[in-house]
Amino acid sequence: MVTVAVTLKPGADLDGFRKAVRALIARDVAPEHVVWQSEAALSLFGEAMADESAPVALSRAACELIGHVVCHRDAERYGLLYTLVWRMTHGEPALLDVASDPLVFRLAMMEKAVRRDLHKMHAFLRFRRVEGSDGERYVAWFEPDHFILEATADFFVDRFRSLTWSILTPVGSLLWDGETLTVGPPARREDAPPSDDFEAGWASYYASTFNPARTNVAQMQKEMPKKYWRNMPETKLIPYLLRSAGSRVETIMKKAPDTPRRKAPTEAVLAIEDAPKTLAELNAIITAAEPFVHGGKRAVLGEGPLRPAIAFVGEQPGDQEDIEGRPFVGPAGQLLTRAMAEAGIERDACYVTNAVKHFKFEQRGKRRLHQKPTTGEVRHYRWWLMKELELVQPALVVALGATAVLALAGKALPITKCRGPARFGAWPGFITVHPSYLLRLPDAAAKRAAYTAFVADLAKARTLARKAIEAAA
Numbered sequence: 001m002v003t004v005a006v007t008l009k010p011g012a013d014l015d016g017f018r019k020a021v022r023a024l025i026a027r028d029v030a031p032e033h034v035v036w037q038s039e040a041a042l043s044l045f046g047e048a049m050a051d052e053s054a055p056v057a058l059s060r061a062a063c064e065l066i067g068h069v070v071c072h073r074d075a076e077r078y079g080l081l082y083t084l085v086w087r088m089t090h091g092e093p094a095l096l097d098v099a100s101d102p103l104v105f106r107l108a109m110m111e112k113a114v115r116r117d118l119h120k121m122h123a124f125l126r127f128r129r130v131e132g133s134d135g136e137r138y139v140a141w142f143e144p145d146h147f148i149l150e151a152t153a154d155f156f157v158d159r160f161r162s163l164t165w166s167i168l169t170p171v172g173s174l175l176w177d178g179e180t181l182t183v184g185p186p187a188r189r190e191d192a193p194p195s196d197d198f199e200a201g202w203a204s205y206y207a208s209t210f211n212p213a214r215t216n217v218a219q220m221q222k223e224m225p226k227k228y229w230r231n232m233p234e235t236k237l238i239p240y241l242l243r244s245a246g247s248r249v250e251t252i253m254k255k256a257p258d259t260p261r262r263k264a265p266t267e268a269v270l271a272i273e274d275a276p277k278t279l280a281e282l283n284a285i286i287t288a289a290e291p292f293v294h295g296g297k298r299a300v301l302g303e304g305p306l307r308p309a310i311a312f313v314g315e316q317p318g319d320q321e322d323i324e325g326r327p328f329v330g331p332a333g334q335l336l337t338r339a340m341a342e343a344g345i346e347r348d349a350c351y352v353t354n355a356v357k358h359f360k361f362e363q364r365g366k367r368r369l370h371q372k373p374t375t376g377e378v379r380h381y382r383w384w385l386m387k388e389l390e391l392v393q394p395a396l397v398v399a400l401g402a403t404a405v406l407a408l409a410g411k412a413l414p415i416t417k418c419r420g421p422a423r424f425g426a427w428p429g430f431i432t433v434h435p436s437y438l439l440r441l442p443d444a445a446a447k448r449a450a451y452t453a454f455v456a457d458l459a460k461a462r463t464l465a466r467k468a469i470e471a472a473a
Contacts, residue, residue, distance in 0.1 A: 004029055007037045008078065011171060012071040012147040017078055021085055025056050031086050036078040056089060061096055068114040069107055071147045080107055117145045121152050123290055127165060128193045138165040141192035147171060153181055158297045168192050279306070279391045282384070286357055292380045293360035293373055300327055302353025302388060309349065309465040311394035312336070313385070315403035315434060316356035319368050327352050332436040336400075339435065339451065343458035351392050355407035356381045378407050389427065395472070396465035397427045398458075401434030419457070421464060428468050432457040 004024070008016040024034060058066075062084070069077050083103060088095050098104055127138035138160070149172045156167065157176060167174040168187035175182040276282040287299045293316075300317035303326060312328075320330035328336055337347050355378055361368040385407050389397060399405045399422070405413050408424040415433060422429040438454060441447040 005035045031083040068111045072110045291358040295361040296358025299357045304351030308351045311351040313404040314354045314400045317359045322359035335435040395468040397429045430461040
């Protein structure tokens with residue numbers, strides 16, 4: 001049989017590969033008779049590609065693997081993938097289940113490398129602000145190992161939809177104007193700005209959370225390879241932080257209590273001289289940080305005045321809060337506002353926020369289903385919450401539900417037994433249910449009784465806040 005040459009676009013040409021596979025399978029062309037080329041933007045099959053063949057039925061796992069492996073730099077990737085498709089459509093439909101098969105193993109390793117590269121780009125890409133004649137723009141430089149630029153586009157569009165930004169790489173660029181994404185040509189590193197005024201705040205946050213007691217340079221470089229360091233502002237501090245790790249550990253040990261602890265602390269006591277000094281600085285760091293929960297795309301910040309009588313802390317933003325970018329604006333938030341009014345509390349005079357700053361959800365069709373954050377996720381966000389309250393300085397903190405109690409108290413407490421006055425570190429507090437609990441009650445009578453009790457709790461919190469203000473005067 002005559003050898004067939006297939007020419008695909010440079011980089012990751014998934015659409016071209018799919019069209020070629022359909023045509024080759026339709027013609028029953030075996031892998032050994034195909035030569036794959038990636039030197040031009042035209043295909044040997046030309047216009048016939050559009051109307052000659054039906055889709056090839058493959059498992060979801062196979063489609064996901066193909067989607068990742070076409071991004072790999074290995075010049076043999078298309079030939080290997082077509083061999084996989086050929087075998088799966090010619091008597092080995094469960095081939096991917098045979099992990100010991102040399103072809104399956106090699107493709108799995110290639111997929112793993114691409115996934116890791118995607119993760120590194122999500123985690124280590126840093127935007128820098130640029131002021132131009134057309135306004136504010138954010139520009140980032142990144143050097144991926146594989147052809148993943150277009151594969152990351154949806155991630156960055158979803159995360160930074162409201163900004164105007166450019167991502168520059170040696171293999172191409174992405175440009176987002178707030179409405180349209182454009183794929184552009186390769187760029188040079190000098191096309192990106194070297195720094196901006198936000199980096200000082202971010203570096204301060206990184207230094208304040210650097211744990212000298214857990215310094216493992218080899219592991220650090222494994223998770224954050226040095227090739228990315230020159231594009232990340234916080235890494236400029238790492239040599240100094242490593243040199244001073246010993247003295248900082250000694251400082252921590254001196255601050256430790258004399259009595260032995262039965263259990264090692266889960267959080268190191270770190271010096272925070274360089275921590276954010278204002279709520280605006282803290283919010284900028286939270287907004288720029290990587291979400292720690294599944295599904296989270298944008299940070300929903302707290303809102304309200306500084307030094308309020310009461311700060312309300314909930315669990316996490318919901319669907320409506322994620323869309324609008326404001327806390328407690330969905331059904332639970334509307335119920336909270338009504339209950340506050342009945343208890344004599346003016347919402348605009350209070351500060352409202354959440355323990356977890358991103359919406360954790362699972363996509364089900366067009367719906368986004370709320371998922372409760374884990375204990376580890378709550379603890380990850382706890383530093384932000386405690387720093388936020390330190391800067392806001394409320395007279396009283398009200399914990400709405402079990403997740404807020406876990407974040408504020410540092411441990412899980414039963415709401416039914418602990419409902420009422422409490423203490424959260426430096427702040428007098430009050431524990432009550434989350435308003436979403438009231439919405440979930442199926443019985444109308446139980447719902448009315450629970451709402452009445454909730455309003456009574458808020459009234460008690462209002463009285464405690466007034467007493468706290470009077471005591472501090």
